[in-house]
Amino acid sequence: MSAQAPPIQVPQPKRRYGRSREGSFKERLQGIAFAAPALIVLGLFVVYPAYYTVRLAFYKSDYLFSFTNYVGLQNFKDLFQDKDFFDVSHFPPSGAVFNNLKWVVIYISLCLILGLALAVMTIRVRYESAVKSVIFIPMAISATAVAVIWLLVYSPNPDIGTVNAVIHGLGGNPVSWLGQSSTVNYAIIIAYVWASTGFAMVVLSAALKGIPTEIIEAARVDGAGEWNIFRRIMLPMLSLPISIVTVWLFINVIKVFDIIYVMTAGGPGTSSRVIAYTMFVDTFNGFPGRGAAVAVIMLVLMIPVMILNVSRFKSERVMT
Amino acid sequence: MATRAETARLAQPRTFSERLVGWVTRSQVHIVLLAIAALWLVPTVALLVTSFRPRSDALSSGWWHVFSSHLTLANYSQVIHTGGMGHAFLNSLYITVPATILPLTLGAMAAYAFAWTRFPFRDTTFLIIVALMVVPVQTAFVPLLKLFRENGHLNTEFYGIWLAHTAFGLPLAIFLFRNFFITLPKDLIEAARMDGASEFAVFRRVVIPLSVPALASFAIFQFLWVWNDLLMALIFVSDPSKQPMTVKITQLLSTYAQEFHILAAAGFLLMAVPLIVFFALQRYFVQGLLAGSVKS
Numbered sequence: 001m002s003a004q005a006p007p008i009q010v011p012q013p014k015r016r017y018g019r020s021r022e023g024s025f026k027e028r029l030q031g032i033a034f035a036a037p038a039l040i041v042l043g044l045f046v047v048y049p050a051y052y053t054v055r056l057a058f059y060k061s062d063y064l065f066s067f068t069n070y071v072g073l074q075n076f077k078d079l080f081q082d083k084d085f086f087d088v089s090h091f092p093p094s095g096a097v098f099n100n101l102k103w104v105v106i107y108i109s110l111c112l113i114l115g116l117a118l119a120v121m122t123i124r125v126r127y128e129s130a131v132k133s134v135i136f137i138p139m140a141i142s143a144t145a146v147a148v149i150w151l152l153v154y155s156p157n158p159d160i161g162t163v164n165a166v167i168h169g170l171g172g173n174p175v176s177w178l179g180q181s182s183t184v185n186y187a188i189i190i191a192y193v194w195a196s197t198g199f200a201m202v203v204l205s206a207a208l209k210g211i212p213t214e215i216i217e218a219a220r221v222d223g224a225g226e227w228n229i230f231r232r233i234m235l236p237m238l239s240l241p242i243s244i245v246t247v248w249l250f251i252n253v254i255k256v257f258d259i260i261y262v263m264t265a266g267g268p269g270t271s272s273r274v275i276a277y278t279m280f281v282d283t284f285n286g287f288p289g290r291g292a293a294v295a296v297i298m299l300v301l302m303i304p305v306m307i308l309n310v311s312r313f314k315s316e317r318v319m320t
Numbered sequence: 321m322a323t324r325a326e327t328a329r330l331a332q333p334r335t336f337s338e339r340l341v342g343w344v345t346r347s348q349v350h351i352v353l354l355a356i357a358a359l360w361l362v363p364t365v366a367l368l369v370t371s372f373r374p375r376s377d378a379l380s381s382g383w384w385h386v387f388s389s390h391l392t393l394a395n396y397s398q399v400i401h402t403g404g405m406g407h408a409f410l411n412s413l414y415i416t417v418p419a420t421i422l423p424l425t426l427g428a429m430a431a432y433a434f435a436w437t438r439f440p441f442r443d444t445t446f447l448i449i450v451a452l453m454v455v456p457v458q459t460a461f462v463p464l465l466k467l468f469r470e471n472g473h474l475n476t477e478f479y480g481i482w483l484a485h486t487a488f489g490l491p492l493a494i495f496l497f498r499n500f501f502i503t504l505p506k507d508l509i510e511a512a513r514m515d516g517a518s519e520f521a522v523f524r525r526v527v528i529p530l531s532v533p534a535l536a537s538f539a540i541f542q543f544l545w546v547w548n549d550l551l552m553a554l555i556f557v558s559d560p561s562k563q564p565m566t567v568k569i570t571q572l573l574s575t576y577a578q579e580f581h582i583l584a585a586a587g588f589l590l591m592a593v594p595l596i597v598f599f600a601l602q603r604y605f606v607q608g609l610l611a612g613s614v615k616s
Contacts (some may be wrong), residue, residue: 030519031437038430038490039445045487049463056462065466114356121353124346133602134357137364140594140605141550144566148573148587149363152370152580153384160382160580162366194363201509202606212479226345255456258550262570285413288462295458306451313450 050299056292065288075293083268085278085294096273099185103256103274106186108249110193112242113199119208122228123199132205136198143195147262150191154178180262181271188263188272195259196252200245207241221300247305254301275301371395378581379451395585399572403582406587407561408568412593415564416477416546416555419485424539426486427493428531432523434494435501446498452491460484461555468556481556485549489542493539500534501527539608544594565590 027050045046057076060069081087087095122128153239154174155161158168168174177187199235219229257276260266266273268279275298283291368385377389401405433439464484468474474483504527512522528535550566557563569586576582598605600616 031439034433049460052463
């Protein structure tokens with residue numbers, strides 16, 4: 001390290017941050033007046049509650065949600081001893097955390113792969129916008145409606161459920177997709193992939209169209225095949241939009257609740273619970289302290305995204 | 321578009337076998353695309369068809385037998401009248417409209433302050449708001465519920481859920497609007513100020529009229545977000561007669577379990593408004609969803 005030359009001093013442009021301190025007293029007052037209502041609402045209903053919840057995670061608390069019975073880190077210890085939340089006593093491990101991990105891996109990769117494939121394919125056909133609409137519409141409807149739609153698809157009765165009707169028609173036995181712990185998580189994940197792929201497709205398709213045609217043209221003239229054009233030109237140029245979509249899907253996975261609540265209520269037993277579901281159940285079934293601890297875990301999982309958002313915003317600011 | 325067509329022309333294969341290979345690959349793309357699109361449509365079509373089938377048919381045969389059964393609107397009238405979905409539809413409106421207008425208004429005002437006025441810690445505060453965008457709503461459930469219960473039982477009225485949705489919609493609103501407002505020409509705002517316009521007049525008569533696309537995008541996103549929300553309504557609407565459609569459907573589900581003709585009709589009532597928004601305002605709608613993609 002010491003052998004390195006000292007960093008070259010580059011004159012920095014005056015940062016725009018500094019200017020905010022300028023301005024007359026009246027100007028400042030007016031600015032504060034415009035921002036105040038929103039800041040008060042944010043302070044009272046977002047920031048203060050977050051502080052309250054973090055503090056509550058260290059108490060056993062009661063049905064009034066007050067700070068009674070300080071227990072230190074016991075809530076977190078209990079949580080990781082709770083077989084419904086975190087169970088590593090057998091292989092494969094189970095519990096809400098590992099269900100959520102399945103969600104992270106399967107949901108994110110399926111949405112990305114399907115979204116990318118659709119973006120690449122739709123760009124070549126004339127009915128592009130029609131196909132895109134069909135894939136994108138599920139984004140508009142609520143997770144509750146998605147859940148009802150897929151409850152019908154997965155109905156164990158082969159006379160009613162679409163999937164089991166197909167299996168029955170092929171000579172197989174109907175499967176209770178949502179009724180057994182071995183399939184329930186995958187079944188719900190597929191339903192949610194159906195609802196979210198449209199987002200990945202639209203973002204990636206827009207990015208794809210932003211790639212200058214000259215580049216692809218030049219590659220074609222040089223004799224590059226379609227696969228190489230995709231692999232060596234499109235994919236690298238899509239890395240930023242792919243990361244944006246991945247972050248969005250990650251946020252979605254951590255907060256997933258509605259669809260599970262409607263489709264299985266965390267069941268059968270507790271086998272389709274995820275982190276957000278555990279938070280809900282613990283909080284309102286007499287363990288508010290433990291529920292708060294789960295909320296804190298969710299908040300911690302979001303911190304990398306916060307840092308990413310803030311630093312991305314800051315770097316854009318410097319450039320403009 | 322012209323350049324892409326040109327590319328296609330330049331890349332035209334010349335020999336017959338090359339053309340044949342090209343045709344096969346292209347028809348593969350068509351087949352795969354159409355198959356995926358059909359696959360995507362089937363679940364929704366199944367529910368739509370089921371919602372029009374009479375009870376006896378829906379319980380005994382699958383939706384693909386649609387052509388052998390007569391269709392009826394009876395399921396819709398049953399869920400609207402006896403199922404309580406009509407009342408719940410109005411509740412959804414009562415919840416969603418103020419929960420959209422409030423963050424829109426407060427957010428636009430705050431964004432104006434962050435974009436065009438100066439006050440201490442302005443930029444630090446803004447960075448905090450950027451960070452707040454992804455705070456999970458779960459961190460607010462318990463304290464807000466306690467706050468609402470102990471201060472005038474706000475959770476038995478609509479106030480509680482309005483405030484909760486407003487608070488969690490605000491960071492995104494401020495973020496989007498501020499980024500849009502700073503792109504407005506500086507001269508315009510300075511000129512209005514020179515002419516003696518008050519800050520509020522500049523905001524109301526210059527900034528707002530020029531920012532309709534951004535305002536519309538956020539309004540659509542927030543409207544759908546609140547309309548489609550189940551979790552916050554479960555927690556912050558404790559009076560059963562004030563519950564929105566999403567909550568109502570979960571109750572119908574426990575009553576009617578496998579009676580899909582009822583659930584299907586209820587589901588389509590819930591979907592109706594978002595689908596209308598989607599088809600009527602597709603451009604703003606997509607923009608809104610894309611803009612909202614940074615929210616937790």
